[in-house]
Amino acid sequence: MRYYRCKCGKRVSWSSMGVYPCAGCAECNTTLAEDPYSHATPQPHDFSPQPVETNEGTRYLDRCRWCRRTRAEAGAKLRKSMEATDADPVP
Numbered sequence: 149m150r151y152y153r154c155k156c157g158k159r160v161s162w163s164s165m166g167v168y169p170c171a172g173c174a175e176c177n178t179t180l181a182e183d184p185y186s187h188a189t190p191q192p193h194d195f196s197p198q199p200v201e202t203n204e205g206t207r208y209l210d211r212c213r214w215c216r217r218t219r220a221e222a223g224a225k226l227r228k229s230m231e232a233t234d235a236d237p238v239p
């Protein structure tokens with residue numbers, strides 16, 4: 149397992165497979181990296197339609213090819229982190 153963190157340290161990840169280019173910290177806007185010199189700006193999610201089996205048959209949902217999140221999931225996460233940021237006391 150390898151240890152990755154963003155520049156400010158609020159987002160960390162243990163992974164043996166690396167981290168997604170779209171995974172980043174909303175606070176400092178950097179990707180997770182193994183050392184302090186390889187942080188980059190997170191890439192936007194790369195959505196493409198993926199088949200999903202439902203009771204009504206196969207539907208197509210836009211999912212990110214890296215993190216597999218749907219647009220709704222990625223959007224909900226973004227709103228949540230923005231709310232958390234708003235609630236944080238400003239030093």
Ligand SMILES: [Zn+2]
Pocket residue numbers: 154155156157158159173174175176177178
């Ligand atoms: Zn950060």
Ligand SMILES: [Zn+2]
Pocket residue numbers: 168170171192193194212213214215216217
């Ligand atoms: Zn993604």
